[in-house]
Amino acid sequence: MKHAALVCTLIMLWLSGCASQPRRVSPPPAITTTSSVPAEQGSFRPDANLYLCPNATITNALESDGRNRVLNFNPVVLVEGKVVLTPVPVNNACLTSGFGRRFGRTHEGLDLQSKPPETVYAAAPGIIREASTSSGFGNHLVIDHGQGIYTRYGHLDHFASGVYEGARIGFGQPLGVMGQTGNATGIHLHFEVLTGNYNNPRRSFGLTAHNPLSFPAYTGQSSGS
Template sequence: MRTIVAGLAAAGLAACSASPPPAQYPQGPVVAGDRSVATSRSQQGPFKPDYYLYACTPNFSNRPSTDSNGRILNYDALVVAKGVILAASPVNGACMTSGFGPRYGSMHKGIDLQARPAVPIYSAAPGRVLEVSQQSGFGYQVLIGHGNGVYTRYAHLAYFDEGLAPGQKIGFGQPLGMMGRTGNATAIHVHYEILTGNYNTPKKSWGLKANNPLDFPRWSGLDKTS
C-alpha cells in the first residue's frame, strides 16, 4: 500500500488520450502513477486511471448525473474504501453503459464499462488474487482481495493475462486480461464491482456486499481539477 500511495501522491497530469470513448466525448487527462515498468505482478503496474468518466449514451439503466457533455459528475479517479485506495474504473478509454442499482427486476451489483476496440483491464488496487475462473454468468472473471475486507471483481473478460493465478500478490495497475463478452453479456464490456465483507465463509464472494464505486469518498491525494 505504501508503494501505491507514494507513487500516486507525486502524481501529475498526463496528456489527453488520442482515443476517445465510443460516445465520442473528449477523453480526459490521466492521473500519472509510477512510470517505471513493473518487473513482477506485486509491483505497481503501468495503468494510470482516466481522470474523467463519461456516459456512453444519454439513456441507460441507473445512469448517474452528468454534465452537458456526458461527463459523470460524481466520478473520482481514485477513491477510498475502508482505508484502501482504489481506482473507480479499472480501464482506460472506456465509458459507462450501465450503473449500479436495480435493473430489469434484479440488482446490478457493479458498473459496466465499454470501449471500442476492447482494451486491457487492470487491478484497481494492490492485493492478492483470490479467484481466476470461468462462471456461467460472469464468464472469465477475476476477484482480488485488498485487505480490510475490501475486494474487487472484473467480469466478462475475453481472456486472462498470461500467468495470472489465485494466490499471487498483485500491485496497483497490473494487467488482468482483456475486456470481452464471455458469460451472460450482450456486448463487449467489463463488469466491475467493489465488494466489502468477509470472504472466508462458505459463500465466498457471493456473501460479500456490493457497493457503488461512485459512492466512495475521493482520495485526498488526488488533486482534482475540472
C-alpha cells in the first residue's frame, strides 16, 4: 500500500509539475522554421506550466486549479495558422495580470513576474523592429516574426548585447532582463502578441493585440511556408 501511495504521489507531481524543479518543454523544430528569418536558436526552454502569482489581485477571469496553475495553458502555440511561438518567453514566472479589461481599459498583454528578475527571451525568431525607450513601456522591443505577426516586450531593465533595431534574432535568444522601466508598479515583463500591417503611421501601436493565452497549442501541423 505504501508503495502504491508513493507511486501515486510521484505521478501527481509529474502531472502537476514540481515547484522546485519546473517542468520545461523542448521547443519543436517549427518554432524556428515557421518564422521567415533563419537565426541561431538559443537554449531557452519554455516552462510547461503557468501559475497565477499568489499576490495577484487581477486575474482577468483566468481559470486556475487549487494550486494557482492556469488551466488549459499551452507553452507552445500556433498563431493564426502561421507562426509558432511561446506565449510565456521567460522562466520561473507567474502571472500578475492577464489580457483584457483592467481599470476601465484593455490591458493588451500578459504581465509576468519572476523573483529574482529573469532573462527575457525571443518568443520566436524574427527581426527586431523597435528597440526604444518610452514613458509607457520603458525599454521595450518589438519583434517581427513575418507573415504579419509581432511580439512586444515592455519594461525591460536593459537590452542584451546584439539587441538593436534591424537585428535578426533566433528563438530563445536573450533580449534583456525584466525590469521596472516606464510606467510600471513593480518589476515584470509586459508581453504582447500583435497582428496586422506594420506599415502604418503608428507602427506597432497600429497593430491589433491578441490574448497570448488564446491561441491553440501547436500540434505539429502548420500551414506556414
